[in-house]
Each structure stands twice: as structure tokens, then as C-alpha cells.
Amino acid sequence: MSVIVKDTEKTSIRNADATRQKILDVAFEEVLLKGYQGLRVDGVLKKTSLTKGAFYHHFASKKELGHAVIDEVLKPWIENRWIIPLKEIQHPIDDLIRMLESARDDISAEELHTGCPLNNLTQEMSPLDESFRIRIANIWQLWHQALVETLERGQKLGLVKKSIKPNNVARFLIAAMEGIIGQCKCYMNDLAFYEAGECLQDYLESLRVENS
Numbered sequence: 378m379s380v381i382v383k384d385t386e387k388t389s390i391r392n393a394d395a396t397r398q399k400i401l402d403v404a405f406e407e408v409l410l411k412g413y414q415g416l417r418v419d420g421v422l423k424k425t426s427l428t429k430g431a432f433y434h435h436f437a438s439k440k441e442l443g444h445a446v447i448d449e450v451l452k453p454w455i456e457n458r459w460i461i462p463l464k465e466i467q468h469p470i471d472d473l474i475r476m477l478e479s480a481r482d483d484i485s486a487e488e489l490h491t492g493c494p495l496n497n498l499t500q501e502m503s504p505l506d507e508s509f510r511i512r513i514a515n516i517w518q519l520w521h522q523a524l525v526e527t528l529e530r531g532q533k534l535g536l537v538k539k540s541i542k543p544n545n546v547a548r549f550l551i552a553a554m555e556g557i558i559g560q561c562k563c564y565m566n567d568l569a570f571y572e573a574g575e576c577l578q579d580y581l582e583s584l585r586v587e588n589s
Contacts, residue, residue: 397435399425404442405450409491412501413443413509440508447512451494455516463523469531470585474578477554481570492562496555521547528584537584546584553577 403424407416418439422432436442458480466472491497495516502509524547531537557577560569 460523463527493558
């Protein structure tokens with residue numbers, strides 16, 4: 378009998394986790410399309426076919442949902458797309474160029490329309506809510522630090538010029554990449570990725586130690 382109870386409890390936990398994740402995924406999609414301020418709990422409920430009771434069992438408010446979207450969906454998305462690959466880089470210049478080319482080639486019609494969710498939320502919420510700003514800034518800093526460590530690793534290996542300042546270069550590279558993605562969103566095509574991307578690649582090449 379105890380085994381049956383334990384199995385039932387495990388199933389209940391799995392179902393609750395699945396429900397929470399379903400809410401988060403739909404909320405993330407809504408934020409991508411409409412921004413946090415355009416997010417509506419009723420709209421999430423309609424798309425998930427859940428009741429208000431089910432929603433408020435997991436999130437006390439829309440703000441709590443927004444925090445969870447940043448912490449549990451957006452942060453892992455940035456980590457998987459940019460931060461983890463940086464930690465696996467062996468040759469900073471070659472691998473960074475390949476990462477940019479891959480990002481350019483993988484950009485979808487949806488991303489052309491929505492832009493980068495991290496940058497979108499930065500522009501929308503940082504001036505309005507300190508709790509959002511702190512969470513968003515933490516993600517930017519994780520990305521920045523991973524890039525700094527990548528460049529420093531390249532310097533130690535004799536692949537990146539000793540004269541560069543990894544902290545400053547990391548700031549510039551992220552700003553450049555996000556600016557390019559923002560232009561793609563505005564123009565609704567990936568031409569900016571190809572045009573500005575060539576210049577960004579040239580800049581990365583300028584960081585290379587000769588003959589490396």
C-alpha cells in the first residue's frame with residue numbers, strides 16, 4: 378500500500394511540475410510577442426487550457442510569473458545558446474567566429490520578428506522595475522563573464538593578443554551582437570547579420586596573435 382501511495386505522490390509531483398513548465402513556456406512566448414506589459418494571465422490560461430486555480434497554485438501574481446520566466450526560461454535559454462558554448466571553446470577566435478556564423482544561419486523567421494528576448498526585456502523593464510532589472514542584469518553579467526574568461530584563456534594559450542582588455546572587448550562584442558540582432562528585428566530580414574557580421578568577424582580577426 379505504501380508503494381502505491383509513493384507512486385501516486387511522484388505522479389502528482391510530475392504533473393504539477395509539467396503544469397508549471399507549461400505555464401512558463403506559454404508565458405515566455407507571450408512575452409516574446411507582446412512584452413511583459415502585454416502579458417495577460419487570462420491569455421496564458423486560454424492557451425494552456427488551465428483554470429485560475431491551477432495558475433495561482435504555482436504563481437501568486439503576474440509579477441511572480443514574470444520573475445520565474447526570467448529565472449527559469451530566459452536564463453537557461455541564454456546559457457544554452459551563448460554561455461555554455463563559450464565555456465567549451467578551445468580556440469577563441471576561430472570558435473567565436475563559428476558561433477557567430479551559426480547564430481546567423483540559425484536565425485529563424487520568428488526571431489527576426491521578435492528579436493532577442495534578453496534585450497527586449499532589458500529595454501522594456503529595466504527602467505520600470507528594480508526586481509526585473511536585477512534579474513536581467515545578472516544574466517548579462519553571466520554572459521559577459523563567460524566571454525571574459527574565454528578571451529583570457531586565449532591569451533594564456535598565446536592565441537589572443539596580450540594587449541587587449543578582455544573585460545572591455547567582452548562588453549563590445551555583446552553590445553555589437555545584440556545591436557545586429559536588433560537591426561534584424563527592425564528590418565525584418567537578416568541582411569544586417571551578414572553586413573555587420575563581416576565587420577565583427579574582421580574585428581575578431583584583429584584580436585588574433587599572428588600565426589596562431
